[in-house]
Amino acid sequence: MKYIFYLLFYFGSYTLFAQSALTQTVRGRISDKESKYPLSDVTIQILTTNSTGITAGALTDSSGHYRIPNVQVGRRTIRITRIGYKEALLNNIIVDAGRETILDVDLEEAITELAGVTVKAQRTGDARNEMAVVSARQFTVDEADRYAGSRGEPARMASNFAGVQGADDSRNDIVIRGNSPGGVLWRVEGVSIPNPNHFAVSGTTGGPVSIISNKMLANSDFFTGAFPAEFGNGIAGVFDLRLRNGNNEKHQRTLQFGFLGTEAALEGPLSKKTGSSYFVTYRYANLWLFNKAGIDIGTQAVPTYQDASFRFNFPLKNNARLAFWGFGGTSTIDVLISEQKVSDRNIYGQNDRDQYYTSRMGVVGMTYEKPLNHRTFLRATLAQSGYVQFTHHNYLFFQNDANGRPVVENDRYKITSQAKVLEYRFADTKTALAASVNHKFSPRSTLKAGLNADLYRFNFVDSARTVTILPNLPTQLEPWQTRWNSQQSALLVQPYVQWRVNLADRLTLSAGLTSLYFSLNQNSFSPLEPRAGLAWDLPNRQKLSVAVGLHSQIQPTYIYFYRFYQQSTPPGGQFSRDLGLTKSWHYVTSYDWLPGRNLRLKVEAYYQKLFNVPVEVQSSSFSILNTGASFSRVFPGRMVNKGTGRNYGAELTLEKFFSDGYYFLVTGSLFDAKYKGSDGVLRNTDFNGKYAYNAVFAKEFTLGRNTLSVGAKFTAIGGRWYGPVDDAKSKAAQDIIYQTANRNTLQFPDYRRFDVKVDYKLNRTRLTHTIAVDFVNVLGIQNILSLSYAPQPDGTFIKREYQLGFLPVFYYRVDF
Secondary structure (H helix, E strand, O other), rough: OOHHHHHHHHHHHHHHHOOOOOOEEEEEEEEOOOOOEOOOOOOOEEEEEEEEEOOEEEEOOOOOOOEEEEOOOOOEEEEHHHHHHHHEEEEEEEEEEEEEEOOOEEEEEOOOOOOOOOOEEEEEEEEEEEEEEOOEEEEHHHHHOOOOOOOOHHHHHHHOOOOOOEEEEEEEEEOOOOOOHHHHHEOOOOOEEOOOOOOOOOOOOOOOEOOOHHHHHOEEEOOOOOOOOOOOOOOOOOEEEOOOOOOOOEEEEEEEOOOOOOEEEEEEEEEEOOOOOOOOEEEOOOOOHHHHOOOOOOOOOOEEEEEEEEEEEEHHHHOOOOEEEEEEEEEEEEEEEHOOOOOEEEEEOOOEEEEEEEEEEEEEEEEEEOOOOEEEEEEEEEEEEEEEEEEEEEEEOOOOOOOEEEEEEOOEEOEEEEEEEEEEEEEEEEEEEEEEEHHHHHOEEEEEEEEEEEEEEEEEEEEEEEEOOHHHHHHHOOOOOEEEEEEEEEEEEEEEEEEEEEEEEEEEEEEEEEEEEOOOOOOEEEEEEEEEEEEEEOOOEEEEEEEEEEEEEOOOOHHOOOOOOOOOOOOEEEEOOOOOEEEEEEEEEEEEEEEEEOOEEEEEEEEEEEEEEEEEEEEEEEEEEOOOOOOOOOOOEEEEEEEEEEEEEEEEEEEEOOOOOOEEEEEEEEEEEEEEOOOOOOOOOOOOOOOEEEEEEEEEEEEOEEEOOOOOEEEOOOOOOOOOOOOHHHHHHHOOOOHHHHOOOOOOOEEEEEEEEEEEEEOOOOOOEEEEEEEEEEOOOEEEEEEEEOOOOOOOOOEEEEEEEEEEEEEEEEEO
């Protein structure tokens, strides 16, 4: 850690010689929000620090482009206006010396154009998607970068928002309004994608580290409920990510070194004449630094990973654009219990075996956009994606003493032999198409219609053998059993139509219909899913909104093909292949108020009714609603869609946008999430923490041409639920087995975490240095993660596993 502070001191000394002002160019393109047609004669103004004056400005040309040279570096507020359109006010725009600031903005046409009539302004945080009226927020790359504890990732950043919480310090899964993380839909450029994280496991949507580089992202949307009709196959939330184009006028480079990886990003023009551009990134893991520095990451195993991304953008005639893009990564970890010490931690796997695991994921696609005229816009994306996971486990035979306890020498268990007990390879490829047409009938009415289609190809192979442990008898390995052996295809189709109409000057209706069909079985068809929302703009910058929608989702695909074995079941097992869709009704009401120029207060209340939830045929407490937040798959018995659940709660957001050198975000939610398994008992879901609270604050200090930002975050969340351990079954299975009847009757202590982030930025002519340290869990609070099976020398086997402790995440970046 001393090297971090040396670097801070080194860069800090530069401020003595850095008092002259540096400038950079701000440029971009302004378009109509619905038709994407370029807008001329738009006024772009750089406001003073207190937003009362104007320091610079420009007008767009006939192609919608503008350029403002010599803008002083730092955080700026930008106002964009045009007669007949709502004003856009962009807070907290960062202007650095090392790279041009490129802002492409869509303006929404105003309903009333009479002189003297004030129309609502678009502000920071308003969703890009004009069809969303509640539970939607636009987020920026800067937000993912500057929130303490976010580590530059969209999912961890989103855990600061109301109604959202992280599932695990070691993973970036998010729990939205008490729902399983598996209910989150990830989309990029309009198409759905596989889990975009390293070390991903089937049936999950998160992981330890994101594959998608935040340097590649443009402003994107995040939804937490009652989302518009274009979003299908998700019942909890949506990340709708957009990728940015590279600079089409000058070459720019970014180099970054830190604990999470060594990164490089290159962008620039392919042809200045045509305006085409390229953007590429690459990262290689540096997690060995944690091991060398003695920092606890939950295991002595050193994970390795690398990822890359690209985007090539080609402007065409008549304002059309064609882009080729892609990203992907590979990750490997070998958790070798045979080489660890008794005192070593291992929260990523079982403690009775060596585990070798590799995952790979990638997406390539092309996106075509074209304004057909001043009122109609066409957009289509075709993509090919895939992931593969493969692993094998070697069971360890420990030497026991006369009392049956493991023998320990030099802080290591004595191991007599090993035997392979598991080997699997899961591969899932998908061809995805997303096509849509926007048509603006008038400033009051817009229609969007489209089709999302995914062709899946599954290849699941898995064989395992169980370990039988009986008192006073040698440990036995049972014969190999094939649990998966499926090579099949299936088509998912989701047509939709969404209409947005202003019923009056201050009253907006957004209504849509969608349908979902999955060809794997006849039960996976939802013929009609209505979505509707109503927003009423009140005086004094207030807004009241309500929304309702029916949402559905297919099951984790590996679940359909699982063969489970019992003594009474012949080889070949039984399938849950006939499972239908999980469904949920969302009801949301929202109150939004802007009491000050840079202050927002938002209150939302919601109710979700979940039904057709997969549960076991045999009476049990199992429900698919409790899955999706771990490094392991689930192995239920035969399932049917007869489970239910319900979530309700209230959320509060108080946010001050960046101004006067600081910002803050305070969010709180009270909620209750319950479910019923096939035993008919109403229980807490695993994720029913009852409450979640976040407070984020940051202050920026201007030091000549340089800036120092100091931020902090405090999080408090109710503890996870669990049940009493069944000792006999746990010893026989060598894994923690809970008592079914008393599931989720006990609760871990509440979760607490305090993070601090320090960010120092040094601007030089055409060069920007950034050094940042994210002190995650700076107080080292021990939060319980789970219980694990870990035989101890004293004869006990239940071990409390804790979340990550203090974790300093450092990086140094240079932009030039």
